[in-house]
Amino acid sequence: MKTRLLGGIAALVLAIVGAVLLYTYVNAADARAQASLNPVQVLVATKDVPAGTPVKELGQFLTTKQLPAAAVTGEAVSSLKDQDGKVLSQAMVTGEHLLTAKLVEEESLLTPGTVAVPKEMQEVTVLLEPARVVGSMLRAGDVVGVYGNYTVKEKGNKDDEEEKVTKLLYDKVLITAIQIATQEETPSSKDVAALPSGSAYVTFAVDTRQAEKIIHSQEFGSIWLTKQSEDTPSGDKTPLTINEVLK
Secondary structure, three states, rough: OHHHHHHHHHHHHHHHHHHHHHHHHHHHHHHHHHHHHOEEEEEEEEEOEOOOHHHHHHHHHHHEEEEEEHOOOOOOOOOOOOOOEEOOOEOOOOOOOEHHEEEHHHHHOOOOEEEOOOOOOOOEEEEOOOHHOOOOOOOOOOOOEEEEEEEEEOOOOOOOOOEEEEEEEEEEEEEEEHHHHHHOOOOOOOOOHHHHHHHEEEEEEOOOHHHHHHHHHHHEEEEEEEEEEOOOOOOOOOOOOOHHOOO
């Protein structure tokens, strides 16, 4: 009886030892297999990420994982450190790993000949003749004064004669893009620029109220622009009538 009991205990001990040895062997084999795959640490998207997302906001979309090197195409990003100021050039889908090639400077996403729209601003475009855009000499990034010309009557007086009014609407409005129609080739001397002949689509960065006034002026009045600089003083926004012009 005692012999059988001792034999059973010995068998149990051997089974436990065997299980431990097997577990150790399997883990070691798995570690060796992983090592043979050259695992790399990468940032992986936990949800879809839109293009243009700045690096400072990317952290909420990413987690760190180890993947076999063979499963990573291109140069994988393992950390967002030293990537400040960059943005995501292409959208990412859930499970996709982040590559260095997808982090670019924000300016590189802009269409050539345009500038970025300031945060919380919107864009509006008007079509103007060359004379109204400083002879087509304006470029994206310039700031301009926006003037409106209107024909008005005294409020509440239907019998009053119409009056021509010019008013400065806004100073230092940013031009984010300008498209100028092809100009006609005209002879000119080396000291005189060719006469501009093409109309221009001018796009401004504005807030909602500014957009309303510019659209209304384009539709029911007329608009002129002046080229300004950051040092140009703010103008008088009092409406100008013929009486003030002739003083």
